[in-house]
Amino acid sequence: MMRQLWAVLRKETLDHLRDRRSMFSALLMPLVGPALFAGLFTVIASWNREDKPLLVHVAGAQNAPNLVAFLERNGASIREAPPDFEARVRDGDLDLAISVPDDYGKDFTGGVPAALELVFDGSRNRSRPAVLRTERLLRQYSAQLGALRLLARGVSPTLAAPLALSEVNLATPEKTAANALGILPMFLLIAAFIGGMPAAIDATAGERERGSLEPLLVNPVHRASLVAGKWLAAVAVAWMALLIAVAAFAVALSRVPLQDLGVQLRFGPPEAARLLLVALPLALVAGALQIALALFARTFKEAQTYLSAVALLATLPAAFLSLAPLKEAAWMMWVPLLSQALLLGDVMRGEYPPLHWLLSSAGGSLAASAVFLFAAARLLGNERIVFGRG
Amino acid sequence: MIEVRRLHKRFGSVVAVEDVSFAASDGMVTGLLGPNGAGKTTTLRMLTTLLEPDRGSCLLDGRDVREDPMDARRRLGVLPDVHGLYPRLTAREHVRYFGELHGLAREQLLVRTRELLAELGLSELADRRAQGFSHGERAKVALARALVHDPQNVLLDEPTNGLDVMSTRAVREIIRGLRARGRCVLFSSHVMQEVGALCDRIVVIARGRVVADGTPDELRARTGRENLEEAFVQAIGSDQGLSR
Numbered sequence: 001m002m003r004q005l006w007a008v009l010r011k012e013t014l015d016h017l018r019d020r021r022s023m024f025s026a027l028l029m030p031l032v033g034p035a036l037f038a039g040l041f042t043v044i045a046s047w048n049r050e051d052k053p054l055l056v057h058v059a060g061a062q063n064a065p066n067l068v069a070f071l072e073r074n075g076a077s078i079r080e081a082p083p084d085f086e087a088r089v090r091d092g093d094l095d096l097a098i099s100v101p102d103d104y105g106k107d108f109t110g111g112v113p114a115a116l117e118l119v120f121d122g123s124r125n126r127s128r129p130a131v132l133r134t135e136r137l138l139r140q141y142s143a144q145l146g147a148l149r150l151l152a153r154g155v156s157p158t159l160a161a162p163l164a165l166s167e168v169n170l171a172t173p174e175k176t177a178a179n180a181l182g183i184l185p186m187f188l189l190i191a192a193f194i195g196g197m198p199a200a201i202d203a204t205a206g207e208r209e210r211g212s213l214e215p216l217l218v219n220p221v222h223r224a225s226l227v228a229g230k231w232l233a234a235v236a237v238a239w240m241a242l243l244i245a246v247a248a249f250a251v252a253l254s255r256v257p258l259q260d261l262g263v264q265l266r267f268g269p270p271e272a273a274r275l276l277l278v279a280l281p282l283a284l285v286a287g288a289l290q291i292a293l294a295l296f297a298r299t300f301k302e303a304q305t306y307l308s309a310v311a312l313l314a315t316l317p318a319a320f321l322s323l324a325p326l327k328e329a330a331w332m333m334w335v336p337l338l339s340q341a342l343l344l345g346d347v348m349r350g351e352y353p354p355l356h357w358l359l360s361s362a363g364g365s366l367a368a369s370a371v372f373l374f375a376a377a378r379l380l381g382n383e384r385i386v387f388g389r390g
Numbered sequence: 391m392i393e394v395r396r397l398h399k400r401f402g403s404v405v406a407v408e409d410v411s412f413a414a415s416d417g418m419v420t421g422l423l424g425p426n427g428a429g430k431t432t433t434l435r436m437l438t439t440l441l442e443p444d445r446g447s448c449l450l451d452g453r454d455v456r457e458d459p460m461d462a463r464r465r466l467g468v469l470p471d472v473h474g475l476y477p478r479l480t481a482r483e484h485v486r487y488f489g490e491l492h493g494l495a496r497e498q499l500l501v502r503t504r505e506l507l508a509e510l511g512l513s514e515l516a517d518r519r520a521q522g523f524s525h526g527e528r529a530k531v532a533l534a535r536a537l538v539h540d541p542q543n544v545l546l547d548e549p550t551n552g553l554d555v556m557s558t559r560a561v562r563e564i565i566r567g568l569r570a571r572g573r574c575v576l577f578s579s580h581v582m583q584e585v586g587a588l589c590d591r592i593v594v595i596a597r598g599r600v601v602a603d604g605t606p607d608e609l610r611a612r613t614g615r616e617n618l619e620e621a622f623v624q625a626i627g628s629d630q631g632l633s634r
Contacts, residue, residue, distance in 0.1 A: 007490035011479070018478040018519075211472030215532065218438045218470070219491040220463040383441050 004221045008229025012203050016237060022198035026237055029194050030245035033187030038252040045257045054133050057081035060100035064108075064116075067100070070141050076134070089119050095127035096120040096134055111149075182322035185344035186315050188245055188275065189337070192283045193290075193311040195241025196234035200290035203230040204376075205303035213386060223377040231287050231373060238283035246272050246279070271347060277358060278343040281365040285336045286314070288372035295379045298388065317341040333357045334364035391416050391574055392437065392543055397446035399432055406432040408598035410446075414576045414591070416542070419569050421589035422578040425626065429598040430578035431471055434545050437576075438468050450543055464492070467541035471548050473532035475520040481507060481527075482516045485535045492539040499538070506534040509567075511560055526557035533561065537568075544568055546577035550584055562588060586618050596626040 017023060059081035061068050068078050082088060085097040099117040107114040118138065120131045147157035207213045216226070253267045290307050297303035318341040326332075326342070333339045339361035346353045379385045392414040399407040407429040414420035422430050435441040437448045439459040448455045455462035475484060482503055489499040507516050510530040515523065520531060533549065546565070550558045565588060568575050579585050585592055586606060594602040594609075602609055602625035606618055613624040 003493060004491055007487065011476075011483070011487045014483070015476055015478050210474050210476070211470070212474030212476060214435075214440065214470045214472065215468065215474050215488075215536070216491075217440055218463055218466065218468040219488060220460045220493075221491045222460075386440060387435075 001222055001225050004225040005229045005232075008221075008226055009232050012199070012230055012233035013236060016199045016202065016233060019198070019202070022202075023237070026195050026198055026241055027244055030187070030191040030241045031248050033184070033190070033245060034248035034252040037184070037187075037249070038256050041256040053077050054130055055079065055095065056134055057085055057094055057097040058100060059085055059097060060102065060104070063100040063102060063104040067116075067141060071134075071137055074137050074140075076137065086119060089121055092121065092124055092126070095124075095130040098134070098138075181348045182345065184249060184348055185341055186318040186322070187249075188242065188279050188344055189282065189314050189318050189340065190311065191241045191245040192238055192279055193286045193307075193314045196236075196238035196283065196287045197290060197307050197311065199234040199237045200230070200287060201294045201300065201303045201307060203233065204291055204294040205297050205300045208386070208388060209300045217380070217386060223380045224373075226380065227291060227373050227376045231291050231369075231376075234287040234290060235283050238287055239280060242276065242279050242283060246275050249275075266350060271350075274347045274352075275344060278340055278347065278353075278361065281362040282336065282340045284369045285365045285372070288369035288376070292372045292376040292379065295376050295385060318344070321345060330357070330360070333360035336361075336365045336368045339364060391449075391451050392420075392576055393449040393452075394433065394437070395447050395449070397433060397436060397448065398444045399429075399436060399441060400444060405598055407436070407443075410595065410598065410600055412593040412600055412603055414574050416574045417569060417572045418590040419565060419575045419577070419588050421585035421592045422576060422595060423582065423585045423592055423622065424578075424580065424595035426580055428595045430580075430595055431547055433595070434468075434470075434547050434576075434578060437545060438466060439463060464539070465542050467536045467539065467544045469529075469533050469536045469544075469546045469549055471551070473528050475523070475528050475531055477521040478519055480517050480519050481512050481523075481531045481534070484520065484531050485538050488535040489538040494539060502538060502540075503534075506537060509564065510534055511556075526553045529553055530557060530560065533564065537564075541573070543574045544576070546575070548579055549577055550579075550581070582619050582622055594622060594625045601625045601627075 054076040056071060056076045057079045058064075058068060061078065061080065072078055081094075081097045081099070085094060085099075088094045089097055097119045099119060101115055101117075104114045104116065116138070118131070118135060120127060146160065150157045150160060207216065250267060250269075250272050289310065293306045293310065294303035297306055314337060317338045321341050322345075325345075328342050328346075332342060339357075343353050343357065343361055394413070395411050397407050397410040399405075410429065410433055412420075412422075422433065424430050432441065436443045437450070437455065439455050439462055442456075450462050450465050453461070479487070485503045485506060486499060489503065494502065504513075507513050510533065512527070512530055512534065515527060520528065523531065529549070529552075533546075537544070549561050549565075553561065565575055565577070569590075577588075589606065591605055592602070592609060593600055602612070602621075604612065609621045609625070610618060613621040615621040615624055
C-alpha cells in the first residue's frame with residue numbers, strides 16, 4: 001500500500017511540475033501579498049517620517065515674531081502663506097496653515113487669550129502627522145508662556161497643573177505593528193488554499209475529464225492510496241507556495257522602514273519558522289477538502305468554481321479577526337482555519353502561543369483532513385462519480 | 391478464463407445490459423460484437439469491477455470478481471474505450487506508473503517496459519511526452535500499460551478503433567501473441583472485419599442481450615448465410631450501428 005501511495009505521489013508530482021503554467025501561477029501568487037504590503041507600508045512610512053521638514057505656512061507672521069521664532073527653533077520651516085491658503089489647504093496643496101490675526105499682539109500683551117487659527121483638512125491622512133506636530137508645538141509654546149507668566153507673579157506653575165497625566169500604553173511595539181500587519185495572516189491563508197488548487201483539480205476532475213480515471217482504477221490499487229498520493233502531491237505544491245509567501249514577507253518586512261511608523265517589529269527566522277509551523281498543517285486540510293470537492297464536481301469547470309469559492313471563504317476568519325479581534329479560547333484551537341487565523345495573528349504580535357495550542361491546531365487540521373480524505377476515497381468507489389453524472 | 395452469468399445492469403430507467411451470459415476460454419480470442427449502445431462497454435466495466443451488476447455475476451478464473459476485487463484486477467489487463475493518457479508523461483512513464491501500481495519489482499519493470507514498447511513499435515517515442523502523439527500512438531501506449539503485468543485475462547474495448555493500417559497490424563500481432571501464450575482475450579468491436587479476422591469465438595450482443603454465440607463457422611451455419619456480415623445482420627435483426 002505504501003509503495004502504491006509513493007508511486008501515485010511521484011507520478012502526480014512529476015505531472016504537476018511539468019505543468020509550467022499552473023505551477024508558475026501557483027508559486028507567483030504568494031508574492032502578490034508581500035509586494036502589496038511593501039508598497040503600501042513604504043508609502044505610509046514616508047508620510048510619517050519624523051525627520052521630514054515640517055513646512056508651516058503662516059499668514060500674518062509679522063504679528064507674532066516670537067511664535068515664528070519658536071517654531072523655527074523647533075525645526076519648522078516657516079513660509080509666508082499665499083492669500084488663497086484656505087483653498088490651497090482644501091485642495092491638498094498645503095498640509096496646513098497658521099493664520100495670525102492683526103490684534104494678536106494686542107491681546108497677547110493684554111493677557112487676553114490671543115486667537116490663532118490652525119487651518120487644515122481633517123479628511124486628509126497624508127497631512128495628519130504634520131498637523132499633529134504643529135499642534136503639539138503650539139501647545140508647548142502656550143504652556144511655556146503660561147508657566148512664565150505664573151512665575152513672574154510668584155506662583156508655582158505646578159498649581160496650574162492639578163493633574164499629572166502620563167500615558168502608559170501597554171501594547172508592546174510588536175502589538176502596535178500587528179494592528180497594521182493584521183492583514184498578513186490573510187495572505188498566508190490564501191497561499192495555503194491557492195497553492196494546491198490546480199494540482200488538486202487536475203488529479204481528480206481533470207483525471208476523469210481526460211478519461212484516465214477508468215484505466216487508473218482498473219489497477220489493483222487501494223482507493224485510500226490513490227487519494228492519499230494525490231492529496232500529498234497537492235499539499236506539496238501548497239507548502240512550496242507557503243514557503244515562498246513567508247520568505248517574501250520576511251524580505252518585504254526587512255526592507256520596509258517600519259521604524260518610521262513608530263513600529264518595532266522583530267521578524268527574523270524564528271518568527272518565520274513559527275508562521276510556517278502554524279500554516280503548514282492548514283495546507284493539509286485545504287488539500288484534502290479540495291480533492292474531495294473536485295472529485296464530487298461534475299466537471300473540471302465546476303471544480304474550479306467550487307474551489308475558488310472555498311479559497312475566498314477561507315479568508316473570512318482572518319478578515320473578521322482583523323476587524324473584530326476575538327478573545328482566544330482553547331476550543332478555538334481545534335477549529336481549522338479559525339485556529340490558524342488566531343495563531344498567525346499571535347505570532348505577528350510577537351506573542352508565543354503555548355505549545356499545546358499549536359498541537360491542537362495541527363491535530364484539528366489532521367482530523368479534518370482525514371474526514372475529507374475518507375469522503376474522497378468513498379467517492380472513488382461510486383460508479384456515478386467515476387463515470388460521471390449526466 | 392472469463393465467465394459472465396446472467397448479467398443485468400440498468401442506469402436509471404435505461405436498461406443497458408439485460409441477461410448477458412457467455413464464456414471466454416484461455417488460449418482463445420473471443421469477440422464481443424454488437425452495434426453501438428448494445429451494452430458491450432457496460433459488460434466489460436462490470437468485469438473490471440468498476441460497475442456493480444444489478445444481478446448476475448462475473449467470474450475470472452473461476453472466482454467471482456466481487457469476492458476479491460483487488461485480486462480480480464490483478465488478473466486483468468484492460469484497454470478501455472477512452473485511452474486517457476497523461477499529456478505531460480512520456481510513453482515509458484505511462485507504462486512504468488501502471489507497473490508500479492501492480493507492484494512489479496524495479497528491474498523486472500525496466501525490462502518489461504522496454505520489451506513492450508519495442509513490441510508495439512514505440513521504442514523511438516518512448517521518452518517523448520504523450521501530448522504530441524497520434525491517435526494510433528496513444529492507443530498503443532494505452533495497450534502497453536494495460537499489459538505491463540502480463541495478465542492472464544485481457545479485455546480490449548474497441549482496440550483498433552480509428553487506427554491506421556500499421557497500428558492495426560501491430561495490435562493484431564499482440565493479440566495473436568497473447569493467444570499463443572495461453573491468455574484469455576476478450577475484445578469488443580462493432581467492426582465485423584476485425585472480429586472475423588481475429589476471433590476464435592464470437593458473442594453477438596444487441597439491445598443488452600446475447601443474440602448469437604459460436605465460432606464464425608457455426609454462426610454462418612446457424613443463420614444459413616454464407617457471408618459472415620449477413621450472418622450478423624440476420625442475428626441482430628437489423629444492420630444498424632454495424633460497420634463493415
